[in-house]
Amino acid sequence: MDSTNLIRRCQAGQAEAITDLILQHEKRVFRLALSILDDAESAGEVTQDVFVAAISGLDGYRGEAAFTTWLSGITINICRKRIRKRMARQRLVKALQSIFQVKSASIPNLENTTIKRETDAAVMAAINELREIHRLPILLYYYHDFSVTEIAQALDIPEGTVLSRLYTARERLRLTLDAELLSE
């Protein structure tokens, strides 16, 4: 079924169509949230929130951008909110630690997952060190295979800005990573 028809049926409130829509896009949304948050549990929760927000706001979708791009924009916004909350919580825990001198509680951490390959670990660490404005275009371009135009639409920034952020991000990654890692 083509997505325009599916979206129209969802807008009419058909439960079956909404299920189809979820099935069609769930993996993509989860994977995008996972790559931004690097935590499967949070990504699962975000996936639910994304569909709640998307279905509630479906009437406002006018098809100016592809539906997947529109959905990606919602996913990115919800992930950003969650990152802000996570950072606030980390700051709070840090403050409490300094007051009570206790060991860290278990907070989802970008470094918690075991990474077998040292090279991949070094690359992931370098990616995680990037600022969000540079990290997101890298994730969208190299992991999610978004085009520059799609990234611009999802992040609400001009295409030229996407290119300059990719340029800066690659330069920083190149400088951060050991030259040996980048020998072909």
Add this chain to the structure above:
Amino acid sequence: MSELTHLQAKKFIQAAMHGLVSPIEQEALLIHLNGCVACRQYQSQMRALEGRLRHAMHARWDGQKPASVLTFDSLTSKMRLRSILKNFFNLATAGAALVTVVLLVVFAIQLLPAQEHQPVSEIAMTTEHPATPTPSAELMERYDLSPEAQLYVATALDIMESHSINRDIIEWPAFREEVYRRAYGARSSSDTYAAIRFALNRIEQNGYFVTPQTIAQENQLVELQPRSEIEGRLVGERIGYIQIPTTRYYDPEVYANAMQDRIRQVDGPQVCGWVVDLRGNTGGGIGPMLVGAGPILGEGMTAGFQYPDGSKAFWHYIDGELVFEDSGIFETALTYLKRPAYRLKHPDPSVAVLTDFGTAGAGEALVIAFKGKTGTRSFGQPTAGATVGSSTFMLSDGAQLVIITSYMIDSQGVVYNSTLRPDQLVWDLGQAGDQDPIIQAGVDWLLEQERCK
């Protein structure tokens, strides 16, 4: 195409990764790579980096699955719960919300006209204040917005609708709905930033939105790098060289005075022409630049702006002051100089203006000012194309909304609304000082002019 610098080669290598180089640029890149080991290594590192990035991210995330399966039921129950909570909130806190709205209106009436809509750009002229927006309970409900977020978006949209150069070609009711939809669920002003950026990108190519965090970072940068020096020297014995940088790292008065002081030091009875270097001048305040360069630019009309209704306004440099003329009426006079204005030993000289891709905004206004002057020729590369006048509006949380309100015009009234091509294209091969080929091209031309023969 001339030989590339290493920096240009790097940019082309990255642009090629997106298929964004022309055949001519590709050829220039190949020529450069043939003779440059470092850039070949850079290209190879970039290729390897792309492979490493893809591999690392796929290895990290491909195998992971969501903890629970998302179903229609789980989703609808979550939506129902949200709806119940929302209704509960609406009933239980209606009174409190009403009080909040009333307080916000009072706050807006007292503060907004005085602070929030005040244009702060140095380029900006007197600007009308848009009407204070009224909080809309309907919009808050429809787009799940807090009063603060709704008022914030309304303020930004009002400013755009009142001031943007493209205000007459936008279908505002539909556009406003679209922007509110993008701000769906926003609770604070920062939650609406993406929606406001979307709005700005839709209506203007050159407008931009700066968050309070970015402003704080930039202010810190300015505090860390205060500058007071302007570069100027003699090239050979008869040509004066002056660099006109962005004003961003200077106090406006310091900038204008330092520029005139440097011109005074370089000038002499033997100087027969001037090189004005605007390369890398990314803009800033037009006032200090026009006054600083005033001795070379000469007295009279310099440059101006044309508004969407066709009316024009000009800046005049008169005896060290900048006087603003709007539709034939002379109004504001800006004074930056602490000493009497300097006058060249030989007024109205021939001028070589140097530009590149980094010349933008007020930097381009200077190029336009010199274009309207006889005995001027430009050299280098095309400019950035930000030939617009802007006004900056400060919003309630300190963010700044920069709106394009006009196009630049020269003293003859010619409108410039795109990149400015130099009269003579010259590529920079990376050498420094007097050997700079763009400076040299300007000097060679000046020495051929009547005054220097």
